[in-house]
Amino acid sequence: MSAINEKATGSAQARITHKKIYRHLLPLLIVAYIISFIDRTNIGMAKASMSVDLGLSATAFGLGAGLFFLTYSVLEIPSNLFLAKIGARRWIARIMITWGVISCAMAFVTGPWSFYAMRLLLGAAEAGLYPGIIYYLTLWFGREERAKATGLFLLGVCFANIIGAPLGGLLLNMDGIAGWAGWQWMFFIEGLPAVALAFVVWRVLPDKPADAKWLDKQDVAFIETTLAREAREASHAPSAFSLKKALSTRVFLLLVLIYFTHQFSVYGLSYFLPGIIGSWGSLSPLQVGLLTAIPWIAAACGGVLLPRFARTENRSRRMLMVGYLVMAVGMVIGATGGPTLAMLGFSITAFMFFAVQSIIFSWLPSIMSGSLLAGSFGLLNCLGLCGGFLGPFILGAFEDRTGSATSGLWFAVGLLVVGALVATLIRSQVSPSLAAGPVARGEKV
Template structure:
């Protein structure tokens, strides 16, 4: 878990550090808020398209090789972000970064299903998602410090930030290659009895899953009611998380004359709240009824927090963002821990990728729509109302997550069907 958390910390810093670079990078490259939001969101286009094939490859070749490959390529491209020269090269590099990192999150979530049973899965997912919180807690102040290197060796501060923050991924790729076991049976710290116990428990749970045989099928995924509900719910979640991730530094920067470091430190505060929520709450999702209640509560709390962030003064707005962030990764861990109750094997691996792929359309639209609202209104918080509306939709959809929705939809009757 520590190795996976560190990997996700680095990945999230590298995908969201453009939020800290927004002000100076936009000036240097001539980017409007809409163009910046488009570039930020383009990451998710290639990321989403390649999610399913990436996850199926991980299931085939093993997590150790595939995660190491992902980290090496994304680290190199993150460093190369320092060399963008205008809007089009910015768009191209964001597309390449998304392609390089595709499959990391759903791949690791699938990997966790090889280690943790149903009762512990949400807790393990919540702990893994601490990587996002730590990335923002560490990344925002670190980005602020690196931006202060402006002018050193003729580079802008944002160029130094991209280059330096991309290097740890390259180094960690070799650590993952050497240290990450593909399965419990390959873990040197487990005895044979311990790894056999894990394997037997997971095999028993897999036999209970309604869709546990055969390879991945898009038809099965798209005819399963609960899967479609999870896609809708996750879409609303990702819209809010990434919209806030990319635009929170700009929102805080508009509060007054603040240095890059001060903006970074204030930006980190909501993510401390997210870390606390991610540790404390997912452990309560030990049944379908509890998971449903936790999802509904989470979305309502996030909507209330975003509303406060859009309407209140600076101090109360920060409290609102903390309130919303407190539920971010509780909700996400519950969403992804629900899927293994439906399927296993290649079907589960592919469905994790498909869920993340479709949900991350919200990650693309969130920054783009928030940027468009800012350009039209001149207010960095105006787009938050769109996020509030989607979070209410997510709360309503969460109420319909019930065991009956886990059954596939009736397939069309065919005269040739045996």
């Protein structure tokens, strides 16, 4: 009876603690990610008018879109190690100020080379935000809650596209005001919120649970006990980051490969979907923006509904495999269907985007911790985001070669099928009881 009472007490404490974290922490992190994603992908809305003004081909535009990820990727690891050392509050605020200023400065590009340079600077400024926040969440949530928390955080991407595409369409209508083109106004105005929110982050974001004034001693004790127990069950101790150790870990390399295929599809679609929709007829920028938001509404639904079911290793593996196959099918429909059917296909693909991404990143804490975990989050994002660079570039090259904005989607389909096959090979290094999940341990799911 005492064991039952103890388990019930622990479950009640978990609900109380998690509710506080979700209420106080997630909204701020989601808003920060919304702003960051708008600022990195808003060139998709500006593609048509900006390409004419600057003399950009589809390939050159895709190259500029992808260059963001070169500096972003290279600086991921040092950025995450800095965050782990000096705390999330200071480092995330620094990231937001620099990327906001550079995003505003995108309004002053004058040609292809200045476009490339500013995209490289923007990537350097924003480096570490996503993996840093994912690492930060591991300080607050245990394994069974982490995928859900990550999925909710990734709603920022969905909201960014739901809000950002129509907003970009409206701002493009400012064309000619004060002698500026509409895309210049869009870049300048959309960069300002990042700078403003940085000061909010500086004031209210706690570095760790013990610093949170809205948690009591019981909450902090529950979090620390949960994380300590999981570290023992996973049979690994916190250790310093080592590139050799990370790259010699089989599970890590498999996660890199499937994340690469994921990011190729996400960013290829993010940057080229407005152009694909614009090719369907005579549509205004606002109409293109509103239609672009539809698949991202589906992505938000998937991000809310699905990650909570990835509570065990077996479920997570199956969800990854099925999720990648579903994305591939959606891409095929998008590449072959008319406007209505294509929109359905893109929505099917987007529905799985952030469900599978949350699962990918929830795997790392089961095989490593400490600075090794922080650095490996950065390294995983760094290597996976090579897909973010190649996606826009390859889709742009296919468009220039074939004259079809959807021709490059077939390349994405092939990569997604590869991702599904690789997902079947992933096995974590947790103890049998943890790998079996809560059901096998007699816990309520």
